[in-house]
Structures are given as structure tokens and as C-alpha cells.
Amino acid sequence: MKPGKIIWLFFVLLFGMFSLPVMGTGENEKSPEKEKFDARSFILDHVSDSHEWHILTKKDGESVAIYLPVILYNKESGLLIFSSRRLSHGNEYKGFKLEEEGELKGKIVSVNADGQVDEENIPLDFSITKTVVGMLAAALIGLWLFLSLSRSYKKTGISHPRGIQSFLEPVICFVRDDIVIPNIGQEEHEKFMPYLLTVFFFILINNLMGLIPFPPPFGANVTGNIAVTFTLAFFSFVIIQINGTKSYWKHIFATPGVPFWMLPIMIPVEIIGVVAKPFALMIRLFANITAGHIIVLSLLALIFIFDSLVVAPVSIFFVIFMDCLELLVAFLQAYVFTLLSALFISLAIVKEHH
Numbered sequence: 001m002k003p004g005k006i007i008w009l010f011f012v013l014l015f016g017m018f019s020l021p022v023m024g025t026g027e028n029e030k031s032p033e034k035e036k037f038d039a040r041s042f043i044l045d046h047v048s049d050s051h052e053w054h055i056l057t058k059k060d061g062e063s064v065a066i067y068l069p070v071i072l073y074n075k076e077s078g079l080l081i082f083s084s085r086r087l088s089h090g091n092e093y094k095g096f097k098l099e100e101e102g103e104l105k106g107k108i109v110s111v112n113a114d115g116q117v118d119e120e121n122i123p124l125d126f127s128i129t130k131t132v133v134g135m136l137a138a139a140l141i142g143l144w145l146f147l148s149l150s151r152s153y154k155k156t157g158i159s160h161p162r163g164i165q166s167f168l169e170p171v172i173c174f175v176r177d178d179i180v181i182p183n184i185g186q187e188e189h190e191k192f193m194p195y196l197l198t199v200f201f202f203i204l205i206n207n208l209m210g211l212i213p214f215p216p217p218f219g220a221n222v223t224g225n226i227a228v229t230f231t232l233a234f235f236s237f238v239i240i241q242i243n244g245t246k247s248y249w250k251h252i253f254a255t256p257g258v259p260f261w262m263l264p265i266m267i268p269v270e271i272i273g274v275v276a277k278p279f280a281l282m283i284r285l286f287a288n289i290t291a292g293h294i295i296v297l298s299l300l301a302l303i304f305i306f307d308s309l310v311v312a313p314v315s316i317f318f319v320i321f322m323d324c325l326e327l328l329v330a331f332l333q334a335y336v337f338t339l340l341s342a343l344f345i346s347l348a349i350v351k352e353h354h
Contacts, residue, residue, distance in 0.1 A: 006258070029188075039301040047293050048106060049131045050223055051084035051098065053216045066216055068133065072096060072108060075125040084127070091162070096123065129226065134220030138205040145201075173198050175338060183342040184349070192345055195239060199232060200338040206332030207289065211323065224290040226282065233282035236341045244348040277344050281337055288333050292326045 006023050044056075053066035067085035077094060086093040092111060099109050099117065108125050110118040145168060152165045180189045180196055203223055212218035224227055250256070253272040254263065283305060300321045 020208050037301070037304040037307075039298070039305055042301055043294055043297045047221050047224055047290055048296055049221075050106070051108075051127055051129055051130045052088065053130055053133075055214075066130045068130070069129070070108065071126040072123040074110065074121060076121070077123075129223050129287070130217075130220045131222050133217045134206060134209060134222040135228070137217035138169075138202060138222065141205055141209075142198075142201050148341075166220060172197065179335070179339050180342050183339070184344045185346070188349060192239070192342070193237070196338050196342055199235075200334050202330060203232070203285065203337055204334035205229055207333060208327075210289070210293070211326055211330065221287055221290070221293055224293055226286045229282045229286040232337070233278035235343065236281060237278035240348045242347065243346060244351065247350055248348045277340075285333055285337055288329060292322065292329055296322050296326070320325075340348065 005122055050069060051068050053068065055064045057063050067083045070080070070084050071088065072080045080094060080096075082093065084098075087096065087098040087108065092115070092201075092231065095110055096108055097111055099105055099107050104117065104119075104122075108123060109126070110121045110123060112118045114170070126176065145161040145164065148164050149168050156162050156165070170341055175191060175197055176189070179200075180193055208219075209218050210221055210223065252274065252280055253267055255266050255270065260264050296319055299315050299322065302315050
């Protein structure tokens, strides 16, 4: 779930539901001046990345938001750092604007003297967006958890877990004993535990933070951003290839038991398989998290599409149900990504005699 309008929606539902018109009454006639609710834009705005953190929209249409820093570089202007507030509402600043339509929607572009997009001079964008803030927050939370765990072990030892130890130790032991060791083996598991534990908790923390709509940095759709899932899958891909044994590479370029004349066919197939594994990791995490957010937002949008309290109780019930399901998915997707990464690593480090 995302912040902004979601908070406003719950606020209206809990404290101001009486102010909405009811279907079937004479008061349900819509004013011709009333703007039609655009569910598509509402949903996409909340699941996509942004240069600002939208909090709420006032009755007069004015938005309350936290504007994040914009960091741009191009050959003409050099390095520029300024607030994204200067680009809000379609404004231009020092020859740049935030594109609101077309293929470049949501990106900061250069504009020429005529106000047209200069596609040949697109700046390098290093801005701090909602996704970046969410990732940094998840990293800081992870550091705090594990540094606290480390200090706790130093004080109490490993035989009597207390406080945060009693919460994190079962999860760490689960990852080690039920994911890493069964797939990679007792001898090799310690080499890959740091990465797999980091991936598991990074995905889990971001998934849980995405379910809390407020306050920032909660509510960012980090694992629903395909750039993030691509990076995580790329890390797994690199680790798999670096640790691949001779048997692994031999199976790709000289598959045992395959006639020589079949190798020109088998080698491309095997290479596609090498790329398909991290691709599956990327798409699975991205699709499941994004789909969950879209369903929740769609259920909330039904209230404003029908403009009626009759729909509100049903919509809220299903939103609560989906939130509970999303909580399960948050743990499940962290588990699946870690499990498949461990499985793919085990296929790469297998010995010749196996």
C-alpha cells in the first residue's frame, strides 16, 4: 500500500463517511462541475516511483507532499541539486521539467527554448526518489536489527536468547537450516550465508514497509519496482557465474552424453537457461508485490467510482482481507527468492562426481 491518498481514504472512511452521498437517494445526483474520479491514474500514481512523497490532497486541490532532492547532470549545466518542488505542477526549472505524459512520463527531461523536450540531451538522473528512500530506510533498519543482535549476543552469549535475539534467531536459523544447507550443503553453506541472509531480510523488510501506508519512509513500493528486482536478480546471477565449477560450464558448452553435432543447438538452449533463472527471480518478485498493491488500491477505488457508502463496507472488508494476504506474501516472496537463489547456486557449484 502507498501513502498519500490512501491515508486520506481511510480518514474519510473512518471519520467522515457520513459526508458522502448514498446511492438510491435524491442526493446522489452528481454536480456537472465535479471532476470524474480517474481510478487508473490513482492506482498508477501510487504503485510507481516518484520524486515527491504525496501525503494528502486538500479540498481546494492543493497537494501536501514531502519534496525529495533532485540530482541531475548533463554537459551543459553540469551538476545540479535542487528540490523537486521546483518541478511540481509542470513547472520548468533551469531548462528541466518533469515529463507528465508519453514514453518519458515520470522522468526529468531537458527542454529547449520552445518548451519542447530535447530528447538528445536527456540528463543523468541521480535523484533521491521514494524507492531510494525506502531502500535506505530498509538498510538502516537491517543494520540496527543485526547490530543490536550482535551486541545482545556479546552480553548474554548464544545459549540464552533475549529480547531481539528471541525474535531474529529463529528466522536466521530457518534460513540456514531449511533453505541454505538443504540446497547448498553443509560444507559450502557458510560461504553464501551472508548474501542469502542479506537478500532475505532486505526483501522482507521492504515488503513489510510497503504495507504500512504512513508515515514516510513507509509505503514505498520498493520490491514492486522492476529496477530493484532486476538488481537483486543480477547479484544472484553474478554470484552463480563466479562460483560455477568446471562441471557447470562443461554442462553448458559441452553437455555430457550429447552428440557433437547437437552442440550448436544445445549451447544456445543452455545459455538461455542461464539467463532465464535470474529473469524468473526478477519477474516473480516484481509481479507478486505489484499485483497485491494494485488489487488493494482497486478495491479502495471502488468507493469513489460508485460514489456511494453502500460499496464502502464491502470494499473495506476485502481490503483488510487482502492486507492479511499481503502480509503472508511479504514473507513468502522473501522465502521464494532466497530459496531459488540457493537452488541455482547449488546447481552451479555441484562437483563432477555428483
